[in-house]
Amino acid sequence: MGMAAKSSSFNMERFFQAFGDNTRLRLLNLMRDREICVCYFVEILGQGQPKISRHLAYLRRAGIVAARRDGKWMHYRIVMPSNIGAAQVLSQTLAWLAEDRSMQADRVRLSKACCYPAKFAALEAAPLPVPVNCSIAPEA
Amino acid sequence: MGMAAKSSSFNMERFFQAFGDNTRLRLLNLMRDREICVCYFVEILGQGQPKISRHLAYLRRAGIVAARRDGKWMHYRIVMPSNIGAAQVLSQTLAWLAEDRSMQADRVRLSKACCYPAKFAALEAAPLPVPVNCSIAPEA
DNA sequence: GGCATATAGTCGTTTTTGCGAATATGTATT
DNA sequence: AATACATATTCGCAAAAACGACTATATGCC
Numbered sequence: 063m064g065m066a067a068k069s070s071s072f073n074m075e076r077f078f079q080a081f082g083d084n085t086r087l088r089l090l091n092l093m094r095d096r097e098i099c100v101c102y103f104v105e106i107l108g109q110g111q112p113k114i115s116r117h118l119a120y121l122r123r124a125g126i127v128a129a130r131r132d133g134k135w136m137h138y139r140i141v142m143p144s145n146i147g148a149a150q151v152l153s154q155t156l157a158w159l160a161e162d163r164s165m166q167a168d169r170v171r172l173s174k175a176c177c178y179p180a181k182f183a184a185l186e187a188a189p190l191p192v193p194v195n196c197s198i199a200p201e202a
Numbered sequence: 203m204g205m206a207a208k209s210s211s212f213n214m215e216r217f218f219q220a221f222g223d224n225t226r227l228r229l230l231n232l233m234r235d236r237e238i239c240v241c242y243f244v245e246i247l248g249q250g251q252p253k254i255s256r257h258l259a260y261l262r263r264a265g266i267v268a269a270r271r272d273g274k275w276m277h278y279r280i281v282m283p284s285n286i287g288a289a290q291v292l293s294q295t296l297a298w299l300a301e302d303r304s305m306q307a308d309r310v311r312l313s314k315a316c317c318y319p320a321k322f323a324a325l326e327a328a329p330l331p332v333p334v335n336c337s338i339a340p341e342a
Numbered sequence: 343g344g345c346a347t348a349t350a351g352t353c354g355t356t357t358t359t360g361c362g363a364a365t366a367t368g369t370a371t372t
Numbered sequence: 373a374a375t376a377c378a379t380a381t382t383c384g385c386a387a388a389a390a391c392g393a394c395t396a397t398a399t400g401c402c
Contacts, residue, residue: 072302074221074224074227074298074299074302075222075223075224075227076222078218078219078221078222078227079218079219079222079389081214081218081221081222082215082216082218082219082221082222083215083389083390084214084215085390087214087215087218099348100348100349100350101348101349110391110392110393111348111349111350112349112350112351112391112392112393112394113390113391113392114349115349115350115351116350116351116390116391117390118349118350119350119351131349131398131399133348133399133400134347134348134349134398134399134400135348135349135399136348136349136350146301147294147295147297147298147301147302148298150294150298151291151294151295151298154287154290154291154294155287155291157287157290158214158287158288158290158291159214161286161287162212162214162287188348219359223359223360225360239378240378240379240380241378241379250361250362250363251378251379251380252361252362252363252364252379252380252381252382253360253361253362254379255379255380255381256360256361256380256381257360258379258380259380259381271368271369271379273369273370273378274368274369274370274377274378274379275369275378275379276378276379276380343402344401344402345400345401345402346399346400346401346402347398347399347400347401348397348398348399348400349396349397349398349399350395350396350397350398351394351395351396351397352393352394352395352396353392353393353394353395354391354392354393354394355390355391355392356389356390356391356392357388357389357390357391358387358388358389358390359386359387359388359389360385360386360387360388361384361385361386361387362383362384362385363382363383363384364381364382364383364384365380365381365382365383366379366380366381366382367378367379367380367381368377368378368379368380369376369377369378369379370375370376370377370378371374371375371376371377372373372374372375372376
């Protein structure tokens with residue numbers, strides 16, 4: 063009694079464009095299994111905060127990540143699109159990112175920052191990233 | 203025995219950008235299981251020939267398709283990238299395209315054009331698309 | 343309220359992309 | 373070699389994307 067997937071109407075062009083930028087790929091790689099707050103992205107990628115925020119907004123509009131406010135901090139996490147094809151491509155891509163050298167390097171820096179946040183002035187008071195299972199997107 | 207995949211050095215950004223355009227997605231969908239000559243693309247998509255050629259060149263430079271000359275005609279086919287992650291994402295994407303309504307419509311038009319090429323002035327003399335198995339890309 | 347902090351959004355500019363029109367190349371035919 | 377045909381490439385422009393600098397908003401704390 064399942065309902066057939068509405069695979070039309072989904073904008074595949076836009077979906078793939080979201081992956082067509084290295085900064086966004088790096089953000090997704092960091093969020094692969096954790097919910098992370100913006101200041102960590104800024105610290106790990108070493109890029110300006112407005113740039114990070116803009117790319118996160120891009121991913122949010124594309125339905126690939128979701129945000130959660132926690133006081134002053136905003137936490138971002140990956141959400142699986144309800145479109146089946148999109149979800150499969152996203153999963154596959156996340157697995158691919160995990161194999162990439164430079165993406166692994168980002169993850170190493172993230173681990174270090176999580177262990178010793180006090181060493182990064184900007185992270186001293188920030189909430190630590192928290193493991194998550196990628197949630198399913200609410201009805202588009 | 204086996205050689206480990208060189209997953210670094212591959213430009214993921216560029217790879218995904220190749221999918222970030224509807225014309226290119228339509229071309230890939232048509233090539234899903236056949237080698238097709240340019241005049242068919244032009245006829246089925248109803249777009250100018252230079253535009254089609256430019257997008258095919260884009261896909262070729264991205265290592266996603268290969269071309270074969272046959273007299274006056276150029277035939278294009280999908281090639282699986284040697285990068286494992288890329289190959290998996292490509293396969294997944296082709297399967298996704300097969301589910302999409304408008305992509306299915308393109309395929310229907312292609313089938314009709316193949317059955318009655320004489321009905322399309324431009325295809326009268328052109329070589330028919332030929333089924334292929336996606337070949338593996340030669341060493342990058 | 344006033345100030346500090348974390349993040350988001352705007353503005354103007356630079357870069358990149360996609361396009362149609364025109365042109366060039368390569369192949370077959372005569 | 374002249375021509376015709378299929379395809380590729382170039383050129384100039386318009387639209388879109390990405391960026392840094394700046395400004396705006398939201399929250400917490402005194």
